[in-house]
Amino acid sequence: MLTEGGSFMKGMVLGGLFCLVLALLGTFTPGVPSAKEDHHHHHHVQAPSRDELKRLTQAEMDELSNQVRVYCIIMVQPKMLLYWVTTKDTWSKHCDRPAFYTSESSKALDAIDLNEKDDWTRLRKALKHAYDNAGDLRWFFLARPTTFAIIENLKYLVLTKDPSEPFYIGHSMKSGELEYVEYESGIVLSYEALKRLVHVFQDEQKCPERGRALWKLSEEKQLAICLKYTGVFAENGEDVQGKVLFNSNNVESLISGSIKDNPSNVVEGCCSDLAVTYSRMSPNQMQVMMFGVYRLRPYGHDFHDSLEFYPPQGSDND
Numbered sequence: 494m495l496t497e498g499g500s501f502m503k504g505m506v507l508g509g510l511f512c513l514v515l516a517l518l519g520t521f522t523p524g525v526p527s528a529k530e531d532h533h534h535h536h537h538v539q540a541p542s543r544d545e546l547k548r549l550t551q552a553e554m555d556e557l558s559n560q561v562r563v564y565c566i567i568m569v570q571p572k573m574l575l576y577w578v579t580t581k582d583t584w585s586k587h588c589d590r591p592a593f594y595t596s597e598s599s600k601a602l603d604a605i606d607l608n609e610k611d612d613w614t615r616l617r618k619a620l621k622h623a624y625d626n627a628g629d630l631r632w633f634f635l636a637r638p639t640t641f642a643i644i645e646n647l648k649y650l651v652l653t654k655d656p657s658e659p660f661y662i663g664h665s666m667k668s669g670e671l672e673y674v675e676y677e678s679g680i681v682l683s684y685e686a687l688k689r690l691v692h693v694f695q696d697e698q699k700c701p702e703r704g705r706a707l708w709k710l711s712e713e714k715q716l717a718i719c720l721k722y723t724g725v726f727a728e729n730g731e732d733v734q735g736k737v738l739f740n741s742n743n744v745e746s747l748i749s750g751s752i753k754d755n756p757s758n759v760v761e762g763c764c765s766d767l768a769v770t771y772s773r774m775s776p777n778q779m780q781v782m783m784f785g786v787y788r789l790r791p792y793g794h795d796f797h798d799s800l801e802f803y804p805p806q807g808s809d810n811d
Contacts (some may be wrong), residue, residue: 536672536726538662540650540767542733561648562589562805564630566623568616569638571599576638578602579776583783587644589805590630594619614702616712617694624691631656633687635680639773641782642679646769650730650738656683661720664739665729672727673717678739679770680716681730689723690716736765743774744782 565588663674755762
């Protein structure tokens with residue numbers, strides 16, 4: 494029989510070990526492949542420069558602009574109906590195929606009802622549906638209805654990229670040893686990346702439909718873990734100056750920050766000219782963005798650009 498002193502010491506040791514385990518757990522993300530499996534050598538994807546475009550013939554540019562077509566996967570819920578309506582009325586019209594995926598049916602708007610409450614399981618179903626119904630579309634853009642996207646800039650970013658290569662692009666973040674693309678800023682997947690993802694969905698050991706971790710991971714981290722098992726890694730979308738293209742905040746916040754930090758050059762300090770997304774947007778802000786991006790034109794501005802992306806046939810976009 495242990496003495497009272499011995500029991501106390503044993504309790505102290507066990508308690509210390511428990512705290513050590515908790516501390517170690519806090520530094521790792523569960524289910525992440527080990528660093529030895531990481532053979533990735535680049536984490537930045539840049540939009541082509543004008544000099545690169547000048548090296549292409551007009552026929553090559555026309556062919557590229559016609560080939561880059563985007564399937565937009567927009568995750569919605571009836572409780573965010575106003576955001577859903579606004580997204581449908583604004584930037585989604587510039588997708589070659591906009592598809593709204595909902596947790597439950599709504600009488601107000603048409604969408605693909607996945608009949609699933611769990612966020613991660615619903616996202617998996619939406620990605621699988623998009624893959625199965627993509628037809629000849631080879632780029633996929635995953636977004637929430639609080640994100641405003643400029644699809645033409647997205648197409649410009651991937652213009653010279655091969656969708657048969659595994660691209661997973663957006664605003665890359667890091668959590669422990671896991672690099673992932675932030676969901677709120679939008680996620681771009683090439684056909685090859687989505688193909689690998691759909692395949693690994695079938696492996697419950699690597700990519701379970703229902704998480705088995707001690708704590709619930711966000712969809713963006715679950716997605717990154719599943720992709721990493723297939724050799725697809727998060728990449729940060731940037732312009733040639735290294736400015737981010739997928740913004741984690743809305744335009745108003747970014748400009749306010751720039752006024753404070755770069756009062757002599759607010760525009761340059763704020764955002765890239767080729768920005769693809771702005772996040773955490775209100776419906777009113779989206780309408781203002783739509784007006785500024787697609788409708789407002791300064792008199793005398795030279796629009797003889799060398800590259801044009803035409804709207805999907807039959808669409809009512811601006």
